[in-house]
Amino acid sequence: MIRFYNCKILDGNFNIIENNELWVKGNKIEYIGRAKHGVFEREIDCKGNVLMPGFKNAHTHSPMTFLRSCADDLPLDRWLNETVFPMEARLTDDDAYYLSKLAVAEFVSGGITSAFDMYMFPHAIAEAAKSTGFRTAICGSVNNFTSSAPELEENYDKYNNYCDTVSFQLGFHAEYTTDISILRDIADIAGKYKAPVSTHCSETKKEVAECIQRHGKSPVELFNDLGLIDYGGSLFHCVHLSGRDIEILKEKKDITAVTNPASNCKLASGIAPLSRLDKEDIRLAIGTDGPASNNALSMFREMYLATALQKLQTEDASALVPERVIEMACKNGAYAMGTDNDCLAEGKLADIIMIDLDRPNMQPVNNIVKNIVYSGGNENIALTMVNGNILYERGEFFIGEDIEKLYGKCTEITERIKQI
Template sequence: MKTLFQNAKILKLNTDNGYITGDVVVNGNIIEYVGKKAPNGSYDKVIDVNGNVLMPGFVNAHAHTAMTLLRGVKDDVPLQEWLMDGVVPMEEKMTDEDVYWGQMLGIAEYVRNGITTFEENYFNYEGFTKAINKSGLRARIGIGPKINDRNNNHYQYLENLLQIVKNNTDESLVNVVVYAHSIYTISEDQFYAMVKFANDKGYPFSIHLSETLKEVGDCTVEHKELTPPGYIESLGFLDRPCLCYHCVHMDKDDIQILADYGASVATCPSSNIKLASGIAPIYAMQNKGINICIGTDGVASNNCLDMFKEMFLVSTLSKVSLYDPSVITAKEVLEMATINGARALGVNSGEIEVGRNADIILIDLNSPHMQPSTNIISNLVYSARGSDVYFTMVGGKVVYDNGKYNIGEDIEKIYEKVNEIRKRISSND
């Protein structure tokens, strides 16, 4: 299958305008041509982009996708109450099938908003892996120990999860990361099993890290004054490529540790401000050369899966926290949401370039808030929203086109199912 996109403003962040005008050719699942005028030839499909923006799909570097089922649960209460009285009791009632439908709803939201790749951390693996596979989206799946499980054969548990992922997904679209929920929910035995597992199999790591002040305080008390980055360093958890989610409460030494090991950070500003966790020190981390990418986190703390909102917040929170609008540029934020995320997740996407995966979205410029369309990069970061995306392609497959979803389930059926599930898991019976 060969597709020609014509007459597009192709996002190229390292050019003067931030874009070039021209054509893109997709052959199978790969970008084959990017330039002024595609070679003459026969194409299975020709799409006239009409001067709109063609750009790489967003990489959502931290998500618990099926938490869409919990949208709006315990919105305005402290984190501990939100988690223990709202989220956890409902999650305990979820079956594999529930998680399948929650995942499908999240995937619909992803393609609607131009997200083509995501990092997944959830449970009920049979449910969510089947949804990912059916939809055709690209994902990196975290396999990790059960939270607070102290009596397992931890290594074997990871092996079992890996088998589920391998059985249910396509390795051309899905890769694996060894995932620790956090230092306060994972025992030392579990950490050591994870390190051995990752070393044996050659997998990278990911973890929620330094998300709240309480996490940092408790860690220094329990682990000989080590802060969370120092503690995971002592466990050997930074000896392999590591993606750390949140990193809100980081001092100079913490930042230096992550920089020394070449770790990446996924910042999740909506979640951090909604749960009143704080503002991540993006400027300081970036200055130390840490690869910063962006995640939505789960819907229960966001409450929507829109990278445009996250980009706006990464930029503006960094500026206001230092009272300086020059500390971060729109171009840097776009890189975080695309190429930096792809780098952190180890996928060959995130740029419109020959040889990259054909993960492509089209953005409509024909709205008042996108005009004048002279400064595309600025419009994308400060003005655009998810609903400006009108076409989404993952690995050469069209998954969303002008209101039509192609993710393996009918959108109306997804809405019906998630409402039924939500009613059931909300009840106290």
């Protein structure tokens, strides 16, 4: 059992509880309360710092780390066709495994305890999660070019019975890469398992316009009409939504709209209407997207942008306050991934981070939640625990592999892929 003491605990409502301690037994939170007798393998003096639920990265493509700073400052079509696609074509499953582990290292160094991860190498992602101890919900990525509906169903079964930090959700890449016959097959699978389906949705104006041209309706309307989201799911990006789209999202209580503000900036896609969606009580979660389109994998950046861009979009400095944003980042992401790690409470999975207040950017401590969202950065992550195991602590990684060797391996892979 691990004992955290001398800490401030962010409770389920993101209020601070003082003078309590938190115990972890196995992969769960055993106890939160006043000091009492216990037997521990480790006792951690938090020195007045904050314990809170880890950030949930609700949309990413972790193996794309090789593309960091390699595919920048290009319009979307050139970005995809000139750099992303040709380089991705050279990736092996083994490459994707190491590149995904590099992303895991970045996740845990930034307080991210789970990721909803879509990429064409589900096995590499699952192995990377298993070997590092990181929690990953793999998202299916079926499209016309890779994978298929039958393979999706196979993966659904396989990776939901893989190891206790890996799960799998039905998903496809996007409307613009997936024929309607495949979408129908996926809807059938969703119906069979009464399972949510997730996908990229309404990221760019062009995507929406072309979908309307093809099908006479927006992506959200199309997915709804096909029964794809009858059992919920996560819609990644949701930048360009119509009034009707928003009505549909509102009706479907199990849908999560996942925002990816840094990626939407970098690819000039636009600003998702988060304030409006939040006012309509549509569940919002936050993701970093992949390192090719961000380029960092930091939920601090995303949380900051989520609120900052809303203030610009609505011309209202009071728009989307940090108290809402932190709930999206910690709690709603857990809902999207279907994991029981949304808050710090007895019985919940022990996915916990410690925020270091002992840095100038957190001082004075007028308001911890506002400090985290408006001023926080990876420098403030003192410790990251996933499933009861400490994977990162004060600059050191405990992910089953020497970090320098991992950097070396990923550099080697990247250099090989870059050679034409």
